[in-house]
Amino acid sequence: MRLIVPLRGVVQGRGGLFVGSLIPCCIFYCLQLYLKRRSPPPPPDSDSPRTSSPSTASPVGLSPRAVPLTEPLVSxxxxxxxxxxxxxxxxxxxxxxxxxxxxxxxxxxxxLLTRWMSDNLMDSLMMKINEGEFDIRRIAMYQPFEGLWELKVAFADFMSRIMGGNVYFDPSNMVIIAGGNPAIEVLAFSLVDHGNAILVPSPYYSGFDRDIKFRTGVELIPVHTRSSENFTVTVSALEQALNEASKRGRKVSAILFSNPSNPVGNIMSRETLHDILKFAQEKNIHIISDEIFAGSVYGDKEFVSMAEVANSSECDKSRVHIIYGLSKDFSLPGFRAAVIYSFHQDVVSAAKKLVRFSSVPVPVQRILVSLLSDTRFxxxxxxxxxxxxxxxxxxxxxxxxxxxxxxxxxxxxxxxxxxxxxxxxxxxxxxxxxxxxxxxxxxxxxxxxxxxxxxxxxxxxxxxxxxxxxxxxxxxxxxxxxxxxxxxx
Amino acid sequence: MRLIVPLRGVVQGRGGLFVGSLIPCCIFYCLQLYLKRRSPPPPPDSDSPRTSSPSTASPVGLSPRAVPLTEPLVSxxxxxxxxxxxxxxxxxxxxxxxxxxxxxxxxxxxxLLTRWMSDNLMDSLMMKINEGEFDIRRIAMYQPFEGLWELKVAFADFMSRIMGGNVYFDPSNMVIIAGGNPAIEVLAFSLVDHGNAILVPSPYYSGFDRDIKFRTGVELIPVHTRSSENFTVTVSALEQALNEASKRGRKVSAILFSNPSNPVGNIMSRETLHDILKFAQEKNIHIISDEIFAGSVYGDKEFVSMAEVANSSECDKSRVHIIYGLSKDFSLPGFRAAVIYSFHQDVVSAAKKLVRFSSVPVPVQRILVSLLSDTRFxxxxxxxxxxxxxxxxxxxxxxxxxxxxxxxxxxxxxxxxxxxxxxxxxxxxxxxxxxxxxxxxxxxxxxxxxxxxxxxxxxxxxxxxxxxxxxxxxxxxxxxxxxxxxxxx
Structure with missing residues (x-):
């Protein structure tokens, strides 16, 4: 009763309509907020009713989020x-x-690969323990999903080698993963929330769409480049794309690019990489650098890894994440072997958990340990x-x-x-x-x-x-x- | 002006406070609804601000959904x-x-495995094309991510064999996938939407939590069983769990169980499987039957696959999805080789897309084709x-x-x-x-x-x-x- 009295007084005085409606409105609004916070959140991307609706007539359906996956890809x-x-x-x-x-x-x-495999495949898979007896345990049993330590060491050395020895990769920042596809998906999931976005200088590799959009709910925003600049991205174009995204309420959490670029094949200069890192620092966003063609360089221009730039910069390098793999430079796509290399320890931790869905079988890891450790070859x-x-x-x-x-x-x-x-x-x-x-x-x-x-x-x-x-x-x-x-x- | 007049009149009459606040409240509420529908939906599981907040001081963070993955597992x-x-x-x-x-x-x-591998590993990996020359193409190059057709045929035959020849598996309903973990995740993603739930008779294998909760946003609801019934699930318990879930607004989309059960080791009777299928049909939900221990049966009780029950039932079998793999029955967890077998063509299509993140490398597939096709062994x-x-x-x-x-x-x-x-x-x-x-x-x-x-x-x-x-x-x-x-x- 006492609560209502002042309202009544105001309503009947000057400005009565305004104040007299504002206060109950506020109460009503707060009540709604309270009720809203108590109810469970709605499922994303779902138009289905929340209660189970028994229906024996119609066949059972997929989850709404999986329905697009049943359609053919149209690119x-x-x-x-x-x-x-x-x-x-x-x-x-x-x-x-x-x-x-x-x-x-x-x-x-x-x-060359045929020769190496003929000579080394069996020994790399089956180490002899006693006279002539092979040890099946080293390929058959559970091993850490994140990859054998020996393989990380070998990968780190190999990556450093193809990048001209200008950058050291720490094996403990590495997770071995079954190909570039899951590497990109795991990073997109871990760095960017559902509904947020990644800037991608375009033209860009079509596979990024598939790898990111199938499950992570992350948007890719192309940042167009022009032939007149040989398709090189500029910070001003990135800035403009980020601002436009912000205007439509889209939070940008990362930049993703391939270097050497896929499909153009151009190589990003050290200066461009520095500028991008500085921009990412300013905006507090991540960088995913797909360097899967780093060893397939044929021109006079030097390839520079974003890892090298991160190491030499004053910027916070924990925002830098590298993808590398053997499908291109070592012509072994059938082996499904790649790595996520991250300067962010939490990203490494998350990737170690998620890689159980994308782990490289131990026999393949054993072959690769032998292959990558054979430095002469x-x-x-x-x-x-x-x-x-x-x-x-x-x-x-x-x-x-x-x-x-x-x-x-x-x-x-x-x-x-x-x-x-x-x-x-x-x-x-x-x-x-x-x-x-x-x-x-x-x-x-x-x-x-x-x-x-x-x-x-x-x-x-x-x-x-x-x-x-x-x-x-x-x-x-x-x-x-x-x-x-x-x-x- | 005209709009305000009737309100003012009401405010000054009897019941003025109530009606005089209700109408502006409604207007205010409608305005909010309008504004809310125009704004983009919030990202799920996210507490982060939606606008990019440049901050050079604090290090860059992970996506909120990935943060739990940086914590140690507590089970x-x-x-x-x-x-x-x-x-x-x-x-x-x-x-x-x-x-x-x-x-x-x-x-x-x-x-036995050591003997077979010693004798056959090299030939299974490297087929000779000419006099003494190995064909590297058959292991090095891209192959369909869903698995080699020969491996599907070999897996189908093997599964039928361990299940006493009582059920035929059609290789075209099959997707080869890198282990039981991604098999479960892919099915949970495809059958159950974010925020919906799966019923799981408990005690159940702890790994289900990890495999499903890391990324799919699906809830697992344990359906408790008792030692007095040797931990056997009943339809009435499933029904009760489903009703309780409905009451709290949770839609149940599937039942998941392992058979033979993990951790109990009991085998579900044909009658129980029939009852569960009938229940799933009534409620129009899916069944995920994890049969990864089907070949590790040692008692007198016959193992019956849910696939066999589905085939012999009048129920719509498109709701039945089987997981099988070689980690247990063939003691090869290091090989990361499993299958999703589904009677639902859309589920097979979706799984074929998603398996690019969890594909089995071709060398391992080649070994397994040889191994599983060697019926004498x-x-x-x-x-x-x-x-x-x-x-x-x-x-x-x-x-x-x-x-x-x-x-x-x-x-x-x-x-x-x-x-x-x-x-x-x-x-x-x-x-x-x-x-x-x-x-x-x-x-x-x-x-x-x-x-x-x-x-x-x-x-x-x-x-x-x-x-x-x-x-x-x-x-x-x-x-x-x-x-x-x-x-x-």
């Missing part, structure tokens, strides 16, 4: 890969088949890999040049970034997709169009050349040439 | 495993070390595995019986479920944890207490016996005996 990256699989080129058995330039894999040094392999990639790149780019087709300036990666805008029937996304289709059906080549990488300029295509035999390059050029000639139909 | 299951690792028993070098009975692994048939191995587990079980249980310690009736698994309530100083959780500690520090044995498995009756412990040498069993009994004797201190 031209996947469409091209699948199309090429339906009619794959083979020099002997299917000469008119589709040539796969869509997959970044390399067969260039399989002669590693040096021989790396030298051959670089020499052969340089040679193959020259052959491929020269072939295109003779057709009047230029490539972006690049220094690493298993591909080149080809400017086919001269072959477009219209300078637009539609024109690019038409060319993609003509490449597949007329030239019988699967090259991935820029649209799949969020490139804003039409006509750019990624062509992976490291699984091509030298003798097939002229044929690829001959096929592309068909599209440069006026149609005779 | 006695993990505590015991870690304690045993600090001072591991070895018959020669550390006789007084802690004996590990906490990990369900088996070394019983390593003689498989038959020999399975017969030996069953005979040895039966023998080891008898030795272990008899040893306990002589100490006056009974076990639950069981028929499968690499462990037994031991009633040590007679050794408790108090019949309570505290008493159980005291005994756990005395087992570790006095008897120097790591056995996992029931608390870790959500057992409601104190004094039960899971003891894994299949990594114990026969000659060590009397010593284990001797150590336990110490605790049965009155303290001399």
């Amino acid at each position: 031209q990256y996947y469409i091209g890969l699948e199309r090429a699989k339906t009619d794959p080129y083979d020099r002997i058995s299917n000469k008119d088949g589709i040539i796969q330039l869509g997959l970044a894999e390399s067969t260039m040094c399989f002669d 590693v040096e021989e392999y790396l030298a051959a890999h670089r020499e052969r990639i340089r040679d193959k790149h020259v052959r491929f780019v020269d072939g295109l040049k003779r057709l009047g087709i230029p490539c972006a300036e690049s220094g690493g990666g298993l591909y080149c970034w080809v400017d086919m805008s001269g072959l477009l029937t219209s300078y637009s996304e539609k024109g690019e997709l038409d060319l993609f289709e003509r490449l597949l059906s007329v030239a019988k080549i699967n090259a991935t169009p820029g649209t799949a990488f969020y490139c804003v300029e039409p006509g750019w295509f990624r062509c992976c050349f490291t699984a091509l035999a030298d003798e097939d390059i002229p044929m690829v050029m001959g096929r592309i040439k068909k599209l440069t000639e006026p149609s005779r139909s | 006695q299951y993990y505590i015991g495993l870690e304690r045993a690792k600090t001072d591991p028993y070895d018959r020669i070098s550390n006789k007084d070390g802690i004996i590990q009975l906490g990990l369900a692994e088996s070394t019983m048939c390593f003689d 498989v038959e020999e191995y399975l017969a030996a595995h069953r005979e040895r587990i039966r023998d080891k079980h008898v030795r272990f249980v008899d040893g306990l019986k002589r100490l006056g310690i009974p076990c639950a009736e069981s028929g499968g698994g690499l462990y037994c479920w031991v009633d040590m309530s007679g050794l408790l100083t108090s019949y309570s959780e505290k008493g159980e944890l005291d005994l756990f500690e005395r087992l570790l520090s006095v008897a120097k044995i790591n056995a996992t207490p029931g608390t870790a498995f959500y057992c409601v009756e104190p004094g039960w412990f899971r003891c894994c016996f299949t990594a114990l040498a026969d000659e060590d069993i009397p010593m284990v009994m001797g150590r336990i005996k110490k605790l049965t004797e009155p303290s001399r201190s």
